[in-house]
Amino acid sequence: MVDDATATYIVENKNCFEDLKQVASQLAGLLVLAAAGLKEGTPDHPVLGAARELYREANDALRRSSPTDHARKHHAHLTRAAASIGVALKEAGSGLDIDAILIPLRAGYTELERAADALPGLEKIAYDRACCGGARIQ
Amino acid sequence: MNAYSLWVMEYAAVPNYPQSGLIYGMHNQGTRKLPYCYVVIKGHGKLAMVDVGYNHKAHGEVLANTYGVRGWRAPKEVLAEIGIQPADISTIFITHAHFDHMGNIEDFPNATFYLQERELSKWVWTMSLERRFRWLMLGIDPADILRAVDLARQGRLVCVHGDRENVLPGIDLHPAFDTHTWGSMYVTVRNDLAANSQSSWVFCGDLAYGYENLRGHDPEDPEYIPVGLATGSQFNLIMTTELMVKSVGGDVHRVIPPHEERLKDLFPSRITKAGLRITELALADGEKSQVV
Numbered sequence: 001m002v003d004d005a006t007a008t009y010i011v012e013n014k015n016c017f018e019d020l021k022q023v024a025s026q027l028a029g030l031l032v033l034a035a036a037g038l039k040e041g042t043p044d045h046p047v048l049g050a051a052r053e054l055y056r057e058a059n060d061a062l063r064r065s066s067p068t069d070h071a072r073k074h075h076a077h078l079t080r081a082a083a084s085i086g087v088a089l090k091e092a093g094s095g096l097d098i099d100a101i102l103i104p105l106r107a108g109y110t111e112l113e114r115a116a117d118a119l120p121g122l123e124k125i126a127y128d129r130a131c132c133g134g135a136r137i138q
Numbered sequence: 139m140n141a142y143s144l145w146v147m148e149y150a151a152v153p154n155y156p157q158s159g160l161i162y163g164m165h166n167q168g169t170r171k172l173p174y175c176y177v178v179i180k181g182h183g184k185l186a187m188v189d190v191g192y193n194h195k196a197h198g199e200v201l202a203n204t205y206g207v208r209g210w211r212a213p214k215e216v217l218a219e220i221g222i223q224p225a226d227i228s229t230i231f232i233t234h235a236h237f238d239h240m241g242n243i244e245d246f247p248n249a250t251f252y253l254q255e256r257e258l259s260k261w262v263w264t265m266s267l268e269r270r271f272r273w274l275m276l277g278i279d280p281a282d283i284l285r286a287v288d289l290a291r292q293g294r295l296v297c298v299h300g301d302r303e304n305v306l307p308g309i310d311l312h313p314a315f316d317t318h319t320w321g322s323m324y325v326t327v328r329n330d331l332a333a334n335s336q337s338s339w340v341f342c343g344d345l346a347y348g349y350e351n352l353r354g355h356d357p358e359d360p361e362y363i364p365v366g367l368a369t370g371s372q373f374n375l376i377m378t379t380e381l382m383v384k385s386v387g388g389d390v391h392r393v394i395p396p397h398e399e400r401l402k403d404l405f406p407s408r409i410t411k412a413g414l415r416i417t418e419l420a421l422a423d424g425e426k427s428q429v430v
Contacts, residue, residue: 028287049266
């Protein structure tokens with residue numbers, strides 16, 4: 001159980017978590033295209049621009065948020081995730097050097113997983129929109 | 139003569155899954171057991187699989203507690219029931235990129251993975267859309283994408299463009315674009331190795347969840363009914379079903395939906411100590427049964 005203030009924090013900051021997760025997915029997706037040698041795997045793929053925009057919004061939201069005591073651990077993980085993903089995004093801007101991007105990206109995603117584990121209501125993937133995980137127990 | 143032994147290996151299950159999620163339009167008509175399975179193909183000195191299941195470390199607790207998934211066992215334990223180690227698997231066909239089909243990549247260190255190029259490129263394109271389009275991202279685990287980066291760098295990810303015949307002798311890959319997902323595919327095993335095979339099997343991933351998708355509710359008056367979930371279109375699902383059924387000479391029981399519990403009614407099977415079912419579809423010449 002979480003207190004009301006923490007519940008409010010979760011509701012208000014859920015999109016920040018979701019957006020950072022999406023940025024990590026976008027970068028990983030671009031990397032897999034590049035690593036697999038597909039023609040779409042280039043820095044001018046629109047997903048990189050989308051990732052930058054989303055990252056800016058998520059980072060702004062993160063700076064504005066103020067965690068409760070209960071949410072402090074989650075917030076710390078989310079802050080570290082944002083920092084690492086930011087490094088990965090910056091690296092992607094100077095070419096698709098997979099190692100240079102992948103190392104901070106992986107670190108950032110690990111922090112996101114820890115952030116998800118630190119508070120209820122945050123899922124690493126949208127199970128309720130996945131075909132085989134769609135039957136939520138009432 | 140069979141070139142390959144074929145087993146459907148259950149690795150987890152949802153005891154009560156709503157029918158409406160599986161068969162288009164079956165609202166308010168109760169639940170059924172939904173087994174989670176992958177397929178093992180053994181023959182010609184090769185070991186291959188169709189899909190690899192989900193990663194319990196990443197998803198197990200949520201799926202068990204929130205969605206009622208029961209009995210998950212690791213590939214090491216599941217495959218040991220038929221005398222195989224994950225490290226023995228050399229070829230894996232990923233029907234689509236949902237977490238419950240490609241989540242266990244890292245458990246198969248020596249395998250080369252085959253996936254439709256469109257499945258990757260369209261997911262990434264989808265990711266470039268704005269937040270309100272996020273439904274199109276359903277079922278994708280960012281961690282799976284990160285693992286796929288490693289696969290690609292190791293030269294173990296083969297991106298297929300459409301049809302590809304004889305990836306292994308008698309084993310073909312066929313695209314099912316814009317159906318259940320952007321770049322789904324199904325796997326055909328011509329078990330007599332003949333070009334015009336009289337002994338074909340289709341492994342359809344989630345292009346069908348059960349026999350109702352393949353023959354409707356009345357076997358005497360068959361019709362195709364799409365699955366309950368499609369990123370692409372129901373029309374494409376139906377037309378793909380026609381191709382799959384035709385490729386097995388009209389015998390729908392040779393189209394294998396891995397989530398179909400009633401495989402046990404048609405093929406020999408056994409339950410393991412862990413409570414999971416092994417269904418034996420075919421045995422290669424000289425191969426010993428794993429279920430009797």
